[in-house]
Amino acid sequence: MNQPVSIRRIQRADFSQWKMLWDGYNAFYGRSGPTASPDDISNVTFARFFGTYEPVYALVATHGEQLVGVAHFLLHRSTIDLNPVCYLQDLSTAEQVRGCGAGRALIDEIYRAAKKCGCTKVYWQIHETNLTAIHLYDWVAQKSGFIVYRQPLLTEAWERNGSNIHSLRTGDSEFHWLSSSET
Numbered sequence: 001m002n003q004p005v006s007i008r009r010i011q012r013a014d015f016s017q018w019k020m021l022w023d024g025y026n027a028f029y030g031r032s033g034p035t036a037s038p039d040d041i042s043n044v045t046f047a048r049f050f051g052t053y054e055p056v057y058a059l060v061a062t063h064g065e066q067l068v069g070v071a072h073f074l075l076h077r078s079t080i081d082l083n084p085v086c087y088l089q090d091l092s093t094a095e096q097v098r099g100c101g102a103g104r105a106l107i108d109e110i111y112r113a114a115k116k117c118g119c120t121k122v123y124w125q126i127h128e129t130n131l132t133a134i135h136l137y138d139w140v141a142q143k144s145g146f147i148v149y150r151q152p153l154l155t156e157a158w159e160r161n162g163s164n165i166h167s168l169r170t171g172d173s174e175f176h177w178l179s180s181s182e183t
């Protein structure tokens with residue numbers, strides 16, 4: 001590559017190129033064809049990157065006019081810190097630039113962005129068989145030693161109360177969820 005890769009915040013005009021990278025990333029995780037992630041989820045996810053009150057962000061790696069990498073991250077609360085914590089949810093680079101530093105540059109820029117937002121930590125997870133990604137991650141962060149447990153849940157109907165606060169009553173408990181501004 002004679003031109004360096006640059007990192008910047010995503011823009012609305014990036015949608016079609018972002019979608020191609022996003023579909024490729026989803027396919028990498030087996031979400032393609034009959035198990036593809038529905039387009040309305042992708043559309044809402046993309047819209048959330050631009051929502052003022054959404055804690056969901058995206059950076060892109062560019063090579064000239066071409067998008068060659070994406071990274072999505074979220075900021076969330078912590079019970080052991082007053083500052084927010086950053087979760088790096090997705091990282092993907094185009095096959096033709098792999099090994100050229102785009103992945104590392106995206107992670108470095110997330111570190112800078114999260115620090116600016118007051119975060120004290122960035123963390124993420126990786127499947128133990130993804131040795132290519134682990135090779136990169138071993139350079140840029142420390143292994144936490146924690147194992148991730150997960151349990152899929154059947155979703156119940158959230159009631160909308162006229163604003164963008166949704167409520168769910170389940171047993172004795174009531175939960176509230178503030179949704180994004182309408183997209």
Ligand SMILES: CC(C)(COP(=O)(O)OP(=O)(O)OC[C@H]1O[C@@H](n2cnc3c(N)ncnc32)[C@H](O)[C@@H]1OP(=O)(O)O)[C@@H](O)C(=O)NCCC(=O)NCCS
Binds near residue numbers: 101126132
């Ligand atoms: C994991 C991934 C994001 C890495 O992105 P990348 O742009 O290749 O990252 P970098 O170029 O910064 O490479 C990081 C290191 O891995 C090495 N590397 C990455 N891909 C390589 C390849 N195909 N062959 C040889 N070395 C490779 C680089 O040489 C570099 O090593 P170095 O720091 O010792 O020089 C990319 O491979 C990818 O998108 N994979 C599919 C999706 C995925 O697994 N995402 C991560 C899990 S969520």
